[in-house]
Amino acid sequence: MKLLRVDTLDEAMEKLLRAAVMLPLNTQQIRTEEAVGRVLAGDIVSAEDIPGFRRSTVDGYAVLAQDTQGAAEALPVLLRVVEEVDAGQVPKHRLQSGQCAYVPTGGMIPEGADAMVMIEYCEPFGTGQIAVGQPVSPGRDVVPVGDDIRGGSVFLKKGTEVRAQEIGGLLAAGIIEIPVFAPFRVTVLSTGDELVEPGEPLGPGQMRDINSGVLKTLARQYGCDVIHTELIKDDREQLSRTIYSAMRGSDLVLLSGGSSQGNRDFTAEVIDQLAKPGVFTHGLALKPGKPTILGYDESSRTILAGLPGHPAAAMLVFVLLFGRILKQLRGEKPPVCMKAQMECNVPGAPGRETCQLVQLLPGGDGYLARPVFGKSGLITTLTEADGFTMIPVNREGLHTGERVCVWPI
Numbered sequence: 001m002k003l004l005r006v007d008t009l010d011e012a013m014e015k016l017l018r019a020a021v022m023l024p025l026n027t028q029q030i031r032t033e034e035a036v037g038r039v040l041a042g043d044i045v046s047a048e049d050i051p052g053f054r055r056s057t058v059d060g061y062a063v064l065a066q067d068t069q070g071a072a073e074a075l076p077v078l079l080r081v082v083e084e085v086d087a088g089q090v091p092k093h094r095l096q097s098g099q100c101a102y103v104p105t106g107g108m109i110p111e112g113a114d115a116m117v118m119i120e121y122c123e124p125f126g127t128g129q130i131a132v133g134q135p136v137s138p139g140r141d142v143v144p145v146g147d148d149i150r151g152g153s154v155f156l157k158k159g160t161e162v163r164a165q166e167i168g169g170l171l172a173a174g175i176i177e178i179p180v181f182a183p184f185r186v187t188v189l190s191t192g193d194e195l196v197e198p199g200e201p202l203g204p205g206q207m208r209d210i211n212s213g214v215l216k217t218l219a220r221q222y223g224c225d226v227i228h229t230e231l232i233k234d235d236r237e238q239l240s241r242t243i244y245s246a247m248r249g250s251d252l253v254l255l256s257g258g259s260s261q262g263n264r265d266f267t268a269e270v271i272d273q274l275a276k277p278g279v280f281t282h283g284l285a286l287k288p289g290k291p292t293i294l295g296y297d298e299s300s301r302t303i304l305a306g307l308p309g310h311p312a313a314a315m316l317v318f319v320l321l322f323g324r325i326l327k328q329l330r331g332e333k334p335p336v337c338m339k340a341q342m343e344c345n346v347p348g349a350p351g352r353e354t355c356q357l358v359q360l361l362p363g364g365d366g367y368l369a370r371p372v373f374g375k376s377g378l379i380t381t382l383t384e385a386d387g388f389t390m391i392p393v394n395r396e397g398l399h400t401g402e403r404v405c406v407w408p409i
């Protein structure tokens, strides 16, 4: 009897990381506005202070805070208006005690002034004067020079994923091109005689190919460039030819199906034949995901993964292994989990770590995690789930009310 010698998830991660650090981590320069989802390949330093001038956060009068001490609605302080500063203009006057200047929101505060009084607390008084009915302390409603971004300092670190707000910060600093990591090149291959393209008619005993679409989407979500997808038959020669050519141009070849022990499951043999040093993990102590194969080819610098055919297993193994590794290689922050309490007991799998799909519902201290049960061949277990939690190998299960970490999917 042929039994798989399985690795724990941690062991497989460690081996995978050792292989993955050999992958070329190229960088490229791209336009900031097109960088959403990409990861910074270098620290970003602003050449300038932002803002570069003392800016008002309100419409009102720039004053010397000291002049307003004791001001009240019933006993206002009178100040002389020496100018009105327009947005985008430089004030002409340096304010002296007893003077003020009108400054709009975002306008430059004149030298000498150290606070703003909102227009609501000022009344015109006679010619060229205002009555201030509120005392203000120094710094009130003033954004100091460099308060947002300090010139010469790193304000975005290498490994940061660019979101809309990072694009805003970069544009504020006038940085319109940035270095990002080049995407890893991925080939996705689905194997199985029973599989048909989703647009084709379905014959008896046939299944539509789910994994290609799911793995392609996930790979893209994790910053990869999917350069090729193909549906292949359980045919050793075809599999071998396709993997061989995929290895030449891909950093990662993701196969699904053909990874367990059926007669027609050739994936591990073919990887071992084509790649040197070849397969380093054949089987994970994980439910679902046991029949997972991981290998590496040194000369083409390609990682090869045979993911289980069952769609939930293929997706979860990708997220657990490659989702984490890809982030780690680019120096990104590890994924953040959500805390929840189990809504009911859930058993673990003997001798295996369990990746348990859950729904999140409001309740408990914040969220309740309700297990989504179902075989890993069912795609709806994934569509019904908000995330998953891990049941350690040495635990019989999780009990009602237990606090768990839920990783969103």
Ligand SMILES: Nc1nc2c(c(=O)[nH]1)N[C@H]1C(S)=C(S)[C@@H](COP(=O)(O)OP(=O)(O)OC[C@H]3O[C@@H](n4cnc5c(N)ncnc54)[C@H](O)[C@@H]3O)O[C@H]1N2
Pocket: 190, 191, 192, 194, 195, 207, 208, 209, 210, 211, 212, 256, 257, 258, 259, 260, 261, 262, 265, 288, 289, 290, 291, 307, 308, 309, 310, 311, 313, 376, 377
């Ligand atoms: N004797 C044993 N049988 C099985 C074992 C085992 O340990 N011993 N493990 C089971 C587990 S767990 C899984 S997972 C599957 C994995 O098998 P394979 O990776 O070899 O995949 P296939 O046999 O080709 O397919 C399994 C199942 O998934 C469907 N499938 C495959 N690819 C796709 C796809 N791209 N889109 C949609 N569905 C797909 C396929 O039709 C099968 O139903 O093996 C168990 N058996």
Ligand code: MOO
Pocket: 286, 287, 288, 289, 290, 291, 308, 310, 313, 314, 376, 377
């Ligand atoms: O472990 Mo399989 O990977 O259950 O579906």
